[in-house]
Amino acid sequence: MNPIGNLNKIFESRIRLGVMSVLMVNNEVNFNDLKQMLEVTDGNLASHLNTLEENGYIKVYKGFIGRKTNTTYAITTAGEKAFKGHLVALEHMIKFTK
Amino acid sequence: MNPIGNLNKIFESRIRLGVMSVLMVNNEVNFNDLKQMLEVTDGNLASHLNTLEENGYIKVYKGFIGRKTNTTYAITTAGEKAFKGHLVALEHMIKFTK
DNA sequence: ATTTTAGCTTTGTATTGCAAAGTGCTTTTT
């Protein structure tokens, strides 16, 4: 009945949607690649990554390439589940409109 | 490349998404029906309807049933186009993640 | 005459979004 009842509030943000979408296809993506793919400022990206992490949807790996810091982000099982659920809800909504 | 580059900012809102979705399948829907379908407060709905109208995505028809006011909302051609574009962008994003 | 309904507007608060600047560490450039 309510076409938006099953949409996940966390994924209302365009940028968070984008992050999840990128992390669904790429196992691990670093900060800069995400930043370039989504065309956002670093501060903005960092804060959205934060809320995704706080919700347990992504994991952060802080490592090094040689002695240079390298932070990568990956989707968690919970994140994958939540995102897929959201996509299903979106698909239902889309189907509903046709 | 950017999976969220073509998403329409106006449709980031869950409620506006819902309104458009409902108006895609029903030619004309009145205020109260929308309110019940989307389970929102009237003030909140009114303000979202306002931004949709300001953007030319919906039309408002103020009429009467007998002598009782009856306001209905319908999607415009521009609204349909914009919403369909957004759905295509969503579908691309979804396809991208699979 | 009072209450209820429809469709708002107004008010107020809390949250969000985002840019810009700052930070600490490291690497690269000069």
Add this chain to the structure above:
DNA sequence: AAAAAGCACTTTGCAATACAAAGCTAAAAT
């Protein structure tokens, strides 16, 4: 060796939502 630049942030600050709740007007129902 010093300066510049990159990485991954945090902090600051402001402006734009989001939303609930209350108020409001005219008509309808009781």
